[in-house]
Amino acid sequence: MNLVQFVILSIYxxxxxxxxxxxxxxxxxxxxAVIVFFLDFFKLEGMMTFNSIFxxxxxxxxxSYxxxxxxxxxxxxxxxxxxIFINTLPNFWFNAGLFIYLCATFLHYLTFNFFxxxxxxxxxxxxxxxxxxSGIIEGILFYIGLLKAKKQHA
Incomplete structure (x- = not known):
């Protein structure tokens, strides 16, 4: 699922x-990144552990994106x-939510196997x-983004 999420968000x-x-x-x-995923999954950390490298x-x-x-x-x-103020753009709010969540998960993924x-x-x-x-905050920011998108289409 991490690989699918990465590809979808990269396209976004x-x-x-x-x-x-x-x-x-x-x-x-x-x-x-896909090569690292398969190396991590099959060779480096294996199928039975959390693939924190990828x-x-x-x-x-x-x-970075x-x-x-x-x-x-x-x-x-x-x-x-x-x-146009950037806080009126739905993509600003979606990106802000993703950014907050990814900041927290970066720390989690980096330290998981060590801990x-x-x-x-x-x-x-x-x-x-x-x-x-951070996931709760992400949900709130996504909701704000959806409200902004609804206003743009109305």
């Missing part, structure tokens, strides 16, 4: 980002000319709580 960011070089880079980076790389790439989208919004001359190997369950539970809280 390809659609959002206007810079053709970055669009091409997103398309190119999908291939090495999950960490996937999350880092998606965070989100940062690039935020930067694009900040310097978008078309939005300035039309006097499981060394039996530090309490630290893992704190990070997992942050992931759950």
């Amino acid at each position: 960011y390809q659609y959002l980002i206007k810079n053709t070089v970055i669009k091409q880079l997103i398309k190119i980076l999908q291939a090495p 999950a960490t790389i996937r999350t880092f790439l998606l965070l 989100g940062i690039l989208f935020f930067i694009q919004l900040l310097f978008d001359e078309d939005l300035v000319k039309e006097a 499981m190997k060394h039996g530090v369950a309490n630290s893992h539970m704190v990070i997992l709580s942050l992931v759950f809280i």
Whole structure:
């Protein structure tokens, strides 16, 4: 499911980002990420463990795409000319929700196998709580994005 999510979100960011070089880079980076997924799944960590290597790389790439989208919004001359505030765009809210969730899951994916190997369950539970809280915040921000999209179509 992580692989499917990564491909879908990469296509989403390809659609959002206007810079053709970055669009091409997103398309190119999908291939090495898929290779890392299969290496991680079949060779490095195996099928019976959490594949934190791919999950960490996937999350880092998606965070990078989100940062690039935020930067694009900040310097978008078309939005300035039309006097459109970025907080009125549904994709801003969707990206903000994804970004908050991915920030928390990046920490979780990066440390998961370490905490499981060394039996530090309490630290893992704190990070997992942050992931759950960020998921709630993501849902709220997605809802705001959906409200903004509804207003644009009305």
